[in-house]
Amino acid sequence: MNSLRLRITTATAVLLPLLFGSSVLADDSVKTPEGAEQIVTSLLPPEPSTIEINFTPTTLPQGFFCPGFNSLHIANPTSEILAGRVSIKDLGLYQAGLVEKPYDINWQADPYQNSTWRTWFLTLKWLGTPLSEIAAPNSGLTDQQKRERLVFVLQVTADLLIDNPKIIEALPRTPEFGSMAHRAQFLSCLAELAPGLAWLNKALLDHAQHITDNDKGDWNQGLDQHLGLLSIGQILKDDTIIQEARRRLERDAETAFDSQGVSNEQSISYGVYAYKRWQVASNRLARIGLTLPQTIQQAMKETPTWLAHATQPDATYTPLGESFVRPVEDLGAQDLEFATTQGVRGVAPAERFKVYTSGYVFGRSSWSDFKSQSYYTIRFGPRIDFHGQRDHTSITWWSQGNQILIDSGHPGYVDTVRRRQMSAIDAHNVLRPISKELSPERTTLINQLTGANFESYTLLSNSPKTKNAPKITRTRSVLFHHDLGFVLVADKGSSSIPTTWQQRWLFAPGLNDSLNTTNAVTESAQPRVLPIRDVSLTPTRIVRSSKEVIFKALLNLAPVVDLVSQKRSSVTLVTLISYGKAVEVKNLGINLWQISIDGKQVTVRWNLSGAILEIV
Numbered sequence: 001m002n003s004l005r006l007r008i009t010t011a012t013a014v015l016l017p018l019l020f021g022s023s024v025l026a027d028d029s030v031k032t033p034e035g036a037e038q039i040v041t042s043l044l045p046p047e048p049s050t051i052e053i054n055f056t057p058t059t060l061p062q063g064f065f066c067p068g069f070n071s072l073h074i075a076n077p078t079s080e081i082l083a084g085r086v087s088i089k090d091l092g093l094y095q096a097g098l099v100e101k102p103y104d105i106n107w108q109a110d111p112y113q114n115s116t117w118r119t120w121f122l123t124l125k126w127l128g129t130p131l132s133e134i135a136a137p138n139s140g141l142t143d144q145q146k147r148e149r150l151v152f153v154l155q156v157t158a159d160l161l162i163d164n165p166k167i168i169e170a171l172p173r174t175p176e177f178g179s180m181a182h183r184a185q186f187l188s189c190l191a192e193l194a195p196g197l198a199w200l201n202k203a204l205l206d207h208a209q210h211i212t213d214n215d216k217g218d219w220n221q222g223l224d225q226h227l228g229l230l231s232i233g234q235i236l237k238d239d240t241i242i243q244e245a246r247r248r249l250e251r252d253a254e255t256a257f258d259s260q261g262v263s264n265e266q267s268i269s270y271g272v273y274a275y276k277r278w279q280v281a282s283n284r285l286a287r288i289g290l291t292l293p294q295t296i297q298q299a300m301k302e303t304p305t306w307l308a309h310a311t312q313p314d315a316t317y318t319p320l321g322e323s324f325v326r327p328v329e330d331l332g333a334q335d336l337e338f339a340t341t342q343g344v345r346g347v348a349p350a351e352r353f354k355v356y357t358s359g360y361v362f363g364r365s366s367w368s369d370f371k372s373q374s375y376y377t378i379r380f381g382p383r384i385d386f387h388g389q390r391d392h393t394s395i396t397w398w399s400q401g402n403q404i405l406i407d408s409g410h411p412g413y414v415d416t417v418r419r420r421q422m423s424a425i426d427a428h429n430v431l432r433p434i435s436k437e438l439s440p441e442r443t444t445l446i447n448q449l450t451g452a453n454f455e456s457y458t459l460l461s462n463s464p465k466t467k468n469a470p471k472i473t474r475t476r477s478v479l480f481h482h483d484l485g486f487v488l489v490a491d492k493g494s495s496s497i498p499t500t501w502q503q504r505w506l507f508a509p510g511l512n513d514s515l516n517t518t519n520a521v522t523e524s525a526q527p528r529v530l531p532i533r534d535v536s537l538t539p540t541r542i543v544r545s546s547k548e549v550i551f552k553a554l555l556n557l558a559p560v561v562d563l564v565s566q567k568r569s570s571v572t573l574v575t576l577i578s579y580g581k582a583v584e585v586k587n588l589g590i591n592l593w594q595i596s597i598d599g600k601q602v603t604v605r606w607n608l609s610g611a612i613l614e615i616v
Contacts, residue, residue, distance in 0.1 A: 043202045045162050048103050048155035056143040057134045057150055057193050064135030065234075065287060066189035067227050067280050069128030070182065076126045078133060082152055088120050096121070103155035107163045114414045115175055122167075122179035124160065124186045127153050134193055150194055157190060161203055168206040172214070180210055181221065184228030188235045201236060208232045208241055218252035219265060219386045220274050226252070227277065230284050246290060249281055253296040261302025262358040266381075266388030267321030268310050269410070275303045275331065304333030309354045309362035311339035313373040313398055320360070320379060322387040322410040322423070325553050342370040353455050355445065358382075363455050365482035371401045374482045380443035380459050392443040393459050393476045394428035399485040399579035403508040404527045405429055406558060409550025418548070427547070429506055431474055431491040431573065433499035434564075439469040447612045453483040458611045470496040479604060479613035484597045486578035488613055490606050494570040501565040503539070503573045505529060506547060509556035517542055517561060521582045525598075529561045532574040534587045539563035539573060574606070592616075
């Protein structure tokens with residue numbers, strides 16, 4: 001622990017309460033001699049070894065209203081914490097504190113060279129288990145055990161503040177800055193169990209001031225700031241802080257979810273996170289008789305249905321945007337519970353397929369028999385923002401309960417190179433110019449058609465000309481047929497300058513040996529790629545390769561098939577992705593094909609005037 005102590009002036013000690021209204025720094029448990037110097041001293045964190053408390057934490061009359069620990073407490077039992085050991089983000093157990101003085105932490109530690117680890121380390125939320133145990137009405141702890149746990153958490157907190165006196169001046173894009181909102185929440189949880197400590201109250205005010213000065217706006221990081229601010233205001237009973245937090249929550253509530261319940265994060269995972277954190281905000285406001293605007297309350301009622309449609313047949317979220325492959329949570333909603341339990345409990349959503357105007361299309365063959373379902377997704381919408389990826393017009397697809405076409409996934413934020421690669425346009429199932437940069441695009445759904453066993457959609461994507469990129473227009477028509485088990489994709493692309501075009505397909509890891517690119521008849525059903533050769537400007541070659549993707553929460557090599565054209569200003573590519581033993585395509589006329597799979601057949605027409613693929 002460093003010997004540097006936090007230095008403030010008498011004027012600062014007087015001014016801080018005035019920043020937000022009522023005086024909140026008094027410490028009823030400490031006898032403060034008269035004199036300004038003594039007032040200043042009482043605002044400094046005490047030396048951790050001297051910390052004692054003269055009270056026993058008791059059950060809170062309204063319950064522990066802490067905004068939570070973001071699951072960091074799960075991997076950190078009290079026994080490890082009291083020994084100075086920390087586990088964050090599954091990166092292993094780290095001895096952060098000295099063996100002889102476990103509260104004396106090395107706050108400069110970065111054992112895994114991992115900015116995410118370090119950010120969460122500085123939030124202190126890994127100390128959540130002992131606080132939860134103290135607050136639990138039936139924890140079984142003795143008064144002495146409660147005091148020991150609370151003293152230890154106070155010691156670690158004081159150690160952080162003493163060793164890092166300038167942490168409240170943290171600059172953007174640093175772990176210190178990134179941890180600020182969550183640490184503010186943690187400090188409010190601690191102050192709820194240890195009220196009236198002047199040095200802790202001052203730390204709360206310092207964090208409130210930093211958050212006030214560095215508003216991150218209407219996405220999850222801003223939301224956690226607002227939650228931190230609201231929590232501090234409630235703990236300190238400071239109406240000015242509470243009203244500032246409320247103002248920001250009401251402002252951001254206007255854009256957090258659209259009327260269909262879709263989050264503005266452009267990510268399924270972050271949509272789940274935002275939904276849960278807005279629920280926390282709603283509960284905290286309710287405790288002081290306030291409510292969120294009616295518009296966001298109504299919108300959030302639709303969010304579980306959106307997430308149910310985003311659930312794959314194996315009960316995991318489809319990892320669109322910067323999303324992790326993880327099991328679905330039911331969140332207390334019957335339709336999402338139905339998807340979570342694969343139909344065992346809950347009520348199935350009313351619709352088999354659904355278009356969300358913010359840029360998602362979901363569909364499946366049925367809401368029954370999850371083991372043999374077909375399922376698909378399509379992405380479109382506004383330009384990339386927050387946690388979005390360059391995935392416009394990309395599709396994912398399951399057939400007969402088997403995952404065939406996948407998304408690249410999300411590796412986290414430590415390896416910035418890999419994150420950039422997996423977010424890029426070439427990490428998705430799209431048509432793209434490979435010889436030129438493509439500027440961020442806006443994509444619209446311009447047509448759709450549905451039948452008993454199929455759905456068909458057409459999307460238009462425009463990328464404007466910039467200094468480094470030509471003007472690019474892409475039109476994709478895609479037809480999903482559930483009974484025969486195929487996807488037919490018709491792509492048209494045009495560029496303001498000649499370019500080489502690539503239609504990319506990423507298949508699920510494990511399909512490399514079974515992936516059929518020769519269209520040979522096989523004894524077992526196989527995924528296969530079949531370019532429709534009679535279309536003008538068909539690809540000149542098929543390229544097999546592999547690409548790193550996140551699959552089942554692990555980094556894997558996925559088989560990739562690229563259909564590559566000659567260099568030209570415009571291109572037309574029509575491709576059949578299928579799952580079967582025997583697949584045949586017959587040309588019946590211009591843009592008219594008979595598709596036969598395992599003895600079943602349909603006729604498909606590419607209706608250019610209607611801009612749609614249709615069954616005839």
